[in-house]
Amino acid sequence: MDTIILRGDICFTPDKDHLETHPDSYLVFENGICRGIFSKLPEKYACIHVKDYKGHLIIPGMVDLHIHAPQFAFRGMGMDYELLTWLKNRTFPEEAKYADTEYAALAYGMFADQMKKSATTHAVIFGTIHREATLMLMDMMENTGLTSYVGKVNMDRDAPVELLESGAREGAADTISFINESLRRGYKKTKPILTPRFIPCCTDELLRELSKVRIQYDLPVQSHLSENPGEVELVKKLMPQAKFYADAYDRFGLFGKQAKTVMAHCVYSTGEEIERIKENGVWIAHCPSSNVNLSSGIAPVRKYIENGIRMGLGSDVAGGQTESIFRAITDTIGVSKLYWRYIDADAKPITFSESFYLATKGGGSFFGKVGSFEEGYEMSVVVLDDSVIPHPQQLSLEERVERSVYLGVDVRGIRAKLCI
Ligand code: GUN
Numbered sequence: 001m002d003t004i005i006l007r008g009d010i011c012f013t014p015d016k017d018h019l020e021t022h023p024d025s026y027l028v029f030e031n032g033i034c035r036g037i038f039s040k041l042p043e044k045y046a047c048i049h050v051k052d053y054k055g056h057l058i059i060p061g062m063v064d065l066h067i068h069a070p071q072f073a074f075r076g077m078g079m080d081y082e083l084l085t086w087l088k089n090r091t092f093p094e095e096a097k098y099a100d101t102e103y104a105a106l107a108y109g110m111f112a113d114q115m116k117k118s119a120t121t122h123a124v125i126f127g128t129i130h131r132e133a134t135l136m137l138m139d140m141m142e143n144t145g146l147t148s149y150v151g152k153v154n155m156d157r158d159a160p161v162e163l164l165e166s167g168a169r170e171g172a173a174d175t176i177s178f179i180n181e182s183l184r185r186g187y188k189k190t191k192p193i194l195t196p197r198f199i200p201c202c203t204d205e206l207l208r209e210l211s212k213v214r215i216q217y218d219l220p221v222q223s224h225l226s227e228n229p230g231e232v233e234l235v236k237k238l239m240p241q242a243k244f245y246a247d248a249y250d251r252f253g254l255f256g257k258q259a260k261t262v263m264a265h266c267v268y269s270t271g272e273e274i275e276r277i278k279e280n281g282v283w284i285a286h287c288p289s290s291n292v293n294l295s296s297g298i299a300p301v302r303k304y305i306e307n308g309i310r311m312g313l314g315s316d317v318a319g320g321q322t323e324s325i326f327r328a329i330t331d332t333i334g335v336s337k338l339y340w341r342y343i344d345a346d347a348k349p350i351t352f353s354e355s356f357y358l359a360t361k362g363g364g365s366f367f368g369k370v371g372s373f374e375e376g377y378e379m380s381v382v383v384l385d386d387s388v389i390p391h392p393q394q395l396s397l398e399e400r401v402e403r404s405v406y407l408g409v410d411v412r413g414i415r416a417k418l419c420i
């Protein structure tokens with residue numbers, strides 16, 4: 001039996017309303033599965049070496065439910081655009097470069113390095129339309145130690161021709177060959193995910209073909225939903241038969257139920273759409289930094305929590321400027337305060353424990369039993385040395401975690417990352 005024991009100041013959110021803390025305690029995993037937290041190590045573990053992180057914080061790894069690997073190269077630039085002009089002027093020209101595998105190797109190498117250094121242990125990732133470059137990205141992600149889903153993007157309209165599938169059937173065939181090759185490579189931690197970019201870039205024919213591919217391989221799905229007013233209007237024009245935006249995916253079996261699905265944003269989801277999200281068991285990836293940068297708006301996260309909708313956080317690099325999920329946690333809280341102040345006085349701001357929960361156990365549920373230190377959960381741990389930012393006073397464990405997240409201790413203070 002492979003047993004791993006960590007000692008330190010342990011903190012996690014078994015439920016959204018409370019941050020559970022265990023000062024100077026032992027966290028035990030057997031064969032990668034959590035077996036409990038002990039203030040005194042039980043006798044049966046006496047002979048096992050303890051990884052001693054006394055004085056350091058031990059928290060679950062962060063889960064990024066929505067990030068674009070090819071956009072990492074231009075993060076922090078072009079932030080004065082709105083979504084649709086940003087796609088046209090910044091995103092598509094950059095993504096077109098990934099036809100060149102040399103450029104892809106260079107850029108994806110930098111992305112994978114940063115993901116490895118970050119506090120993120122699980123990620124759901126967009127590539128580009130290019131099969132070779134996306135497979136290269138999967139090779140690199142496999143070597144980072146993260147668990148990830150990676151998608152070759154599908155799009156066949158409303159983008160530069162070099163970013164379009166040559167036809168709906170051809171796009172599906174290329175996607176099948178991407179999936180087959182990714183399965184042939186036998187990755188342990190990296191899996192393919194079906195990735196129609198969003199309705200404005202996908203014809204009905206393409207969605208129909210992808211739906212067949214999805215069933216054939218029983219793939220999960222990722223895409224964008226109700227992000228920005230301009231996009232929502234465009235979808236109404238492009239698919240007038242859809243009752244609402246989500247219905248445009250659902251008509252093709254690409255929206256939850258048997259298809260495990262994560263949709264980024266949901267800023268403008270209406271009552272019917274929210275019902276459908278809930279009914280179909282779709283995960284929402286809340287991406288507050290991106291929603292600010294691209295002038296998209298503020299998602300009604302309180303409403304989603306009250307409705308019991310599955311939800312996690314996404315960095316949405318490069319709509320969001322950083323891959324740091326710590327930043328997504330604090331932005332979630334910040335924008336929820338503006339929502340409460342300006343939009344809906346009944347929508348109580350999101351608390352720190354709620355936001356931390358979304359970043360760990362909330363998003364982690366997309367991967368299974370991930371994001372908590374309850375018994376039976378998979379090993380996914382980040383160790384932080386919060387003394388890299390000194391303080392003069394005594395702090396509780398709760399205060400140390402909150403402060404570490406707000407002050408970005410993930411930049412300089414990660415001491416270890418352990419995953420199954
Ligand atoms: N909608 C379609 N493509 C994209 C993208 O790359 N980023 C974001 N934020 N929204 C999108």
Ligand code: FE
Nearest residue numbers: 068224264316
């Ligand atoms: Fe996105």
